Amino acid sequence: MLTITDLKASVAGNDILKGVNLSVNEGDVHAIMGPNGSGKSTLANVLAGHPAYTVTSGTATYKGENLLDKEPHLRAREGLFLAFQHPVEIPGVTNAYFLKNALNALREHNGEEPVDAVEFRTILEENIRIVGIDNALLKRPVNEGFSGGEKKRNEILQLLVLNPALAILDETDSGLDIDALKIVASGVNHFRADDRAVVVVTHYQRLLNYIEPDFVHVLMDGRIVKSGDRMLAQELEARGYDWIRDELSEGDAA
Amino acid sequence: MADEPKTETMDAESAIQNEYRWGFSTDIEQDMAPPGLNEDVIRLISKRKNEPDWLLEWRLKAYRHWLTIKEPSWATVHHPPIDYNSIIYYAAPRKKKLLESLDEVDPKLLETYEKLGIPLDEQKMLAGVAVDAVFDSVSVATTFKDTLAKYGVIFCSFSEAVQEHPDLVRKYLGRVVPPTDNFFAVLNSAVFTDGSFCYVPKGVRCPMELSTYFRINAKNTGQFERTLLIADEGATVSYLEGCTAPQRDENQLHAAVVELFAHEKATIKYSTVQNWYPGDENGKGGIYNFVTKRGRCDGDHSHISWTQVETGSAITWKYPSCILKGDHSVGEFYSIAVTNNYQQADTGSKMTHLGKNTRSTIVSKGISAGHSANSYRGLVRMGPACNSSRNHSQCDSLLLGDQAAAHTFPYIDVQNPDTTVEHEATTSKVNDDQLFFLQQRGINPEDAVSMIVNGFCREVLMELPMEFAVEARKLLAISLEGSIG
Ligand SMILES: Nc1ncnc2c1ncn2[C@@H]1O[C@H](COP(=O)(O)OP(=O)(O)OP(=O)(O)O)[C@@H](O)[C@H]1O
Ligand SMILES: [Mg+2]
Numbered sequence: 156m157l158t159i160t161d162l163k164a165s166v167a168g169n170d171i172l173k174g175v176n177l178s179v180n181e182g183d184v185h186a187i188m189g190p191n192g193s194g195k196s197t198l199a200n201v202l203a204g205h206p207a208y209t210v211t212s213g214t215a216t217y218k219g220e221n222l223l224d225k226e227p228h229l230r231a232r233e234g235l236f237l238a239f240q241h242p243v244e245i246p247g248v249t250n251a252y253f254l255k256n257a258l259n260a261l262r263e264h265n266g267e268e269p270v271d272a273v274e275f276r277t278i279l280e281e282n283i284r285i286v287g288i289d290n291a292l293l294k295r296p297v298n299e300g301f302s303g304g305e306k307k308r309n310e311i312l313q314l315l316v317l318n319p320a321l322a323i324l325d326e327t328d329s330g331l332d333i334d335a336l337k338i339v340a341s342g343v344n345h346f347r348a349d350d351r352a353v354v355v356v357t358h359y360q361r362l363l364n365y366i367e368p369d370f371v372h373v374l375m376d377g378r379i380v381k382s383g384d385r386m387l388a389q390e391l392e393a394r395g396y397d398w399i400r401d402e403l404s405e406g407d408a409a
Numbered sequence: 410m411a412d413e414p415k416t417e418t419m420d421a422e423s424a425i426q427n428e429y430r431w432g433f434s435t436d437i438e439q440d441m442a443p444p445g446l447n448e449d450v451i452r453l454i455s456k457r458k459n460e461p462d463w464l465l466e467w468r469l470k471a472y473r474h475w476l477t478i479k480e481p482s483w484a485t486v487h488h489p490p491i492d493y494n495s496i497i498y499y500a501a502p503r504k505k506k507l508l509e510s511l512d513e514v515d516p517k518l519l520e521t522y523e524k525l526g527i528p529l530d531e532q533k534m535l536a537g538v539a540v541d542a543v544f545d546s547v548s549v550a551t552t553f554k555d556t557l558a559k560y561g562v563i564f565c566s567f568s569e570a571v572q573e574h575p576d577l578v579r580k581y582l583g584r585v586v587p588p589t590d591n592f593f594a595v596l597n598s599a600v601f602t603d604g605s606f607c608y609v610p611k612g613v614r615c616p617m618e619l620s621t622y623f624r625i626n627a628k629n630t631g632q633f634e635r636t637l638l639i640a641d642e643g644a645t646v647s648y649l650e651g652c653t654a655p656q657r658d659e660n661q662l663h664a665a666v667v668e669l670f671a672h673e674k675a676t677i678k679y680s681t682v683q684n685w686y687p688g689d690e691n692g693k694g695g696i697y698n699f700v701t702k703r704g705r706c707d708g709d710h711s712h713i714s715w716t717q718v719e720t721g722s723a724i725t726w727k728y729p730s731c732i733l734k735g736d737h738s739v740g741e742f743y744s745i746a747v748t749n750n751y752q753q754a755d756t757g758s759k760m761t762h763l764g765k766n767t768r769s770t771i772v773s774k775g776i777s778a779g780h781s782a783n784s785y786r787g788l789v790r791m792g793p794a795c796n797s798s799r800n801h802s803q804c805d806s807l808l809l810g811d812q813a814a815a816h817t818f819p820y821i822d823v824q825n826p827d828t829t830v831e832h833e834a835t836t837s838k839v840n841d842d843q844l845f846f847l848q849q850r851g852i853n854p855e856d857a858v859s860m861i862v863n864g865f866c867r868e869v870l871m872e873l874p875m876e877f878a879v880e881a882r883k884l885l886a887i888s889l890e891g892s893i894g
Contacts, residue, residue, distance in 0.1 A: 226854075244843075246864050248861070253860070260851040
């Protein structure tokens with residue numbers, strides 16, 4: 156579904172991604188871990204097409220097409236979804252209004268009729284139950300005055316309503332209490348299917364107890380330096396990242 | 410047909426420069442004053458309109474005063490000097506040549522109508538195409554008038570009011586905007602040709618929004634329009650002026666006057682959507698809109714609310730104001746002003762608190778894009794006797810791109826210590842992260858901008874009558890098209 160080859164990118168003149176290789180297949184759940192500032196969010200933003208990031212070389216193909224020359228809204232309409240590490244506020248635009256417009260943009264792209272009021276209400280009701288947010292949040296402006304946890308749950312609500320093919324979740328577990336963590340995980344599990352893929356960026360093994368990843372990758376200094384299965388996450392939790400750094404420098408020395 | 414819509418299909422820029430290019434000049438020439446302004450021209454206007462002597466005197470007094478004053482220069486707008494002697498101040502109502510079909514209409518204009526969702530028949534009316542019998546504006550207007558008449562509401566053209574209700578006109582004309590007011594209002598007082606008049610009698614709640622009428626009768630009321638609206642004791646009226654469809658006019662200068670008079674416990678809600686031709690991308694050829702709008706809350710517990718959505722004109726100079734004379738009276742001003750390309754807007758409000766325990770609210774949302782300049786200018790005056798009065802002003806500016814300018818000029822004059830005046834102002838930019846967030850959810854860049862702008866304006870949009878709010882949203886989007894690259 157997604158193939159990233161030797162991807163390099165910079166932001167504000169700094170080289171951040173220094174050759175990322177990653178391949179994500181349908182049905183896969185990948186976890187990306189790595190120290191602060193290693194480039195995890197940069198990778199997510201580059202894939203989604205944030206204008207602040209410049210791809211300097213490498214490729215990314217999504218569903219067999221070049222992803223990187225598509226406009227961000229078209230990437231989204233073709234099923235790429237990014238749950239933001241820091242969701243922004245949109246003053247004055249109600250959550251429900253925004254969601255409806257987003258959903259209709261997708262539907263139009265897929266040649267479908269716009270959602271009618273009743274159907275939309277059903278979709279919303281079903282999904283707010285899963286993510287456990289209050290109905291009142293739908294009538295409030297997008298993320299404005301939401302608590303940290305509410306913002307993250309709101310991202311999952313968008314994920315469930317928009318129903319993409321590839322979901323990239325950037326630290327959706329950060330700032331969540333343990334109950335919220337379970338709820339967010341169950342949202343992701345609900346989303347999980349054979350024809351969809353998930354990439355979760357996280358710092359904590361505990362999320363991976365609820366969302367069982369097929370692959371775990373370590374992103375360090377702009378490269379994926381180690382990949383493994385769930386056991387790798389546990390090892391990182393127990394030992395931190397230094398041993399990987401050591402391994403790498405040994406490799407370099409050899 | 411009295412309500413012949415004007416032919417709006419010509420390129421307004423060249424139209425301003427050359428009225429005679431479109432082959433209807435023979436119609437025009439017959440009854441028209443020579444360009445320029447003098448007492449004879451004013452006498453001609455008054456005579457042609459069959460006005461009583463007092464009104465002629467009233468006009469002349471205004472004119473004589475006008476000769477002694479100068480065009481104001483304090484607004485943050487720039488334009489070449491206006492040659493008042495090249496303007497034709499009187500031309501008989503003209504019947505312009507109608508087009509055969511929409512095929513003859515400027516496709517760009519049609520595209521805009523389409524985006525605004527204006528029904529086909531109305532598009533024809535607006536564009537000056539002959540309409541078939543199915544859409545009979547005259548009969549719609551008549552039904553409308555009958556209903557109003559049942560409630561004793563008078564709603565007619567200003568000229569008609571002068572003939573049919575001279576006492577009412579004489580009693581109220583100039584009570585709120587005297588014929589010796591500002592430069593443009595004085596000019597208007599001398600030469601106004603027509604406009605609207607509305608009187609809502611005691612205790613009557615006007616049974617409908619006075620709006621539909623305007624949509625289907627978007628006729629040319631001239632460049633010096635005069636509106637007078639009176640709500641008698643306990644009366645309530647909601648009045649909607651303007652139209653979201655782009656309006657073009659061969660006259661570059663527009664200097665209208667609107668006077669609102671609210672008696673005890675009366676409520677007037679006055680909403681405007683202004684979309685005059687703003688000029689081309691380089692700012693050439695747009696309308697100069699210099700308007701004086703003022704309401705007087707004369708009686709205790711009276712209430713006047715102005716709501717405006719200003720997207721058009723090359724230059725807008727406009728400060729809908731309230732004089733809060735009655736005790737416990739309330740004045741409100743809700744405004745959205747959008748400027749794009751080279752448009753200039755200097756707009757805001759003036760709240761003058763005279764009575765006790767009076768309240769005023771100002772909510773101003775300015776959006777500037779392109780190379781435009783958008784200024785909020787407001788005055789809150791607390792008179793010596795207005796104990797326990799309060800004002801709250803909120804002025805927010807939103808910038809799109811980095812060539813646009815926003816300014817805020819709040820003036821506060823407090824002559825009574827027992828009052829509260831609050832002013833808040835913010836300036837923000839549409840930020841990349843917000844735009845990216847919306848696009849990441851599949852929303853295209855232009856819709857993303859318009860969603861953010863609409864959100865920014867929400868408080869004001871909510872003040873508009875429902876169906877107009879929907880149109881205003883679309884209008885905002887269209888006005889800002891292409892403003893983010
Ligand atoms: N817009 C920007 N301008 C300048 N530097 C940036 C920008 N965005 C990211 N960076 C820098 O790029 C580097 C990688 O940032 P990124 O957000 O991708 O890290 P991360 O792996 O997601 O970290 P964390 O785990 O803390 O979220 C950091 O050094 C960061 O400061
Ligand atoms: Mg990050």
